[in-house]
Amino acid sequence: MNKLIHSVEEAIQDIREGSTLVVGGFGLCGIPETLIEALKIQGTNQLTVVSNNCGVDDWGLGLLLANKQIKKMVSSYVGENRTFEKQFLSGELEVELVPQGTLAERIRAGGAGIPGFYTATGVGTLVAEGKPHETFDGRTYILERGIVGDFALVKAWKADPLGNLIFRKTARNFNPIAATAGKITIVEAEEIVGVGELDPNDIHTPGIYVQRVVKCVSNVKRIERLKVRSV
Numbered sequence: 384m385n386k387l388i389h390s391v392e393e394a395i396q397d398i399r400e401g402s403t404l405v406v407g408g409f410g411l412c413g414i415p416e417t418l419i420e421a422l423k424i425q426g427t428n429q430l431t432v433v434s435n436n437c438g439v440d441d442w443g444l445g446l447l448l449a450n451k452q453i454k455k456m457v458s459s460y461v462g463e464n465r466t467f468e469k470q471f472l473s474g475e476l477e478v479e480l481v482p483q484g485t486l487a488e489r490i491r492a493g494g495a496g497i498p499g500f501y502t503a504t505g506v507g508t509l510v511a512e513g514k515p516h517e518t519f520d521g522r523t524y525i526l527e528r529g530i531v532g533d534f535a536l537v538k539a540w541k542a543d544p545l546g547n548l549i550f551r552k553t554a555r556n557f558n559p560i561a562a563t564a565g566k567i568t569i570v571e572a573e574e575i576v577g578v579g580e581l582d583p584n585d586i587h588t589p590g591i592y593v594q595r596v597v598k599c600v601s602n603v604k605r606i607e608r609l610k611v612r613s614v
Contacts, residue, residue, distance in 0.1 A: 386546045386596045387575065391421040394569050394597045398427050398534055401454075405490060405532035406434040406444065407561035410463075410607045413554030414443045415538040417571045417600045422536075423450055433457040433530055435486065435557055437467050442605055451475070457530070459483040463607060482510065485527055487560060492529035494563025494592075499528045535565025538599075539588075542572035543579075546593030547586045555587065562588045569595045573602055 388394040395418060398404070408414030419438075423446045430453050437456055438445035447453050448466050455477040461467045470476035481489065482504050492500055501524035505511050515526040537558050540551035548570060550558050562568050570593055 384590075385544045386590070386593060387544050388595045388597045391417050391571070391597050391600055392425070394418070394595050395421050395425060397567075398422060398425070400427055401429045401431075402427070402533040403431040404433065405493075405530065405535040405561045405564045406432055407535070407537045407556065407558035408443070409435050409553070409556035411438065411443055411605045412607075413538050413550065413556050413558055414438065415536040415569075415571050416443060416603060417597070418536045418569060419444060419446060420601060423447055423452070426450075426452070428452040429454045431455040431457065433486075433490065433532060435483065436460045437464050439463050439607060440466050442603075448476070455479065457481060457486070459486045480510075485510075487557065489527055489530045490557070490564045491560045493531040494560055495529075497529050499526050501526055530564060532565045533567070535561045535563075535568040537562045537568060537570045537588075537593075539570050539572040541574045541576055541581060542570055542593075542596045543576050543581050543590070544596070545578055546570065546590030546596055547581050548572070548588040548590075548593065549581060549585055550587050559588050562592050567594045568592055569597070571597050571599050573599050 432453050436458055445464050457479045459481050471478050485504050503524050506523050511525045517524050539548040541549040575598055
């Protein structure tokens with residue numbers, strides 16, 4: 384049951400053209416930058432990527448975007464990426480914008496084996512176009528589908544060889560639900576410890592959801608937008 388992979392290249396080698404990826408992270412916090420960089424080098428294209436956002440122009444998923452490896456983005460926020468804007472407006476990139484809470488629930492539902500759910504979010508807007516509507520207790524809801532990816536790419540703070548994961552503070556964000564929503568979940572961890580070294584009460588994602596674990600090669604703590612007050 385040892386899920387450790389010796390190299391990041393080996394961990395992602397079977398991600399093929401046209402795959403759907405569910406990617407953890409929020410902004411630049413908790414993103415699987417080692418796996419993303421390896422995927423850029425591998426050159427796999429025509430990808431559908433499900434992620435809260437798409438990094439920035441020169442980091443995170445923005446690297447795959449700049450390399451024109453992404454065919455479609457399913458996300459809730461894209462405002463920090465000029466490349467994203469340019470490719471969308473030119474018709475090079477297909478975009479499905481999803482309210483953030485709905486996106487989180489679609490990923491969680493997919494990981495839980497739930498094919499769809501009803502939500503009031505988006506009713507009466509462009510989000511609702513083409514989706515089944517139902518009324519419950521006098522209120523209108525729309526049907527949203529759960530999301531399952533061919534692969535999930537996840538960033539953890541600590542992992543053991545069995546795939547048990549701990550996330551650190553706000554880097555937890557979308558990572559635990561992303562980990563459940565991939566047919567194959569690939570994790571990069573800042574620290575890999577021995578079996579039994581993680582307190583079971585501290586584990587956020589149990590190893591049953593994880594197929595591969597690789598050690599971080601890159602661990603850059605970039606700040607997406609730095610604001611300072613002039614004195």
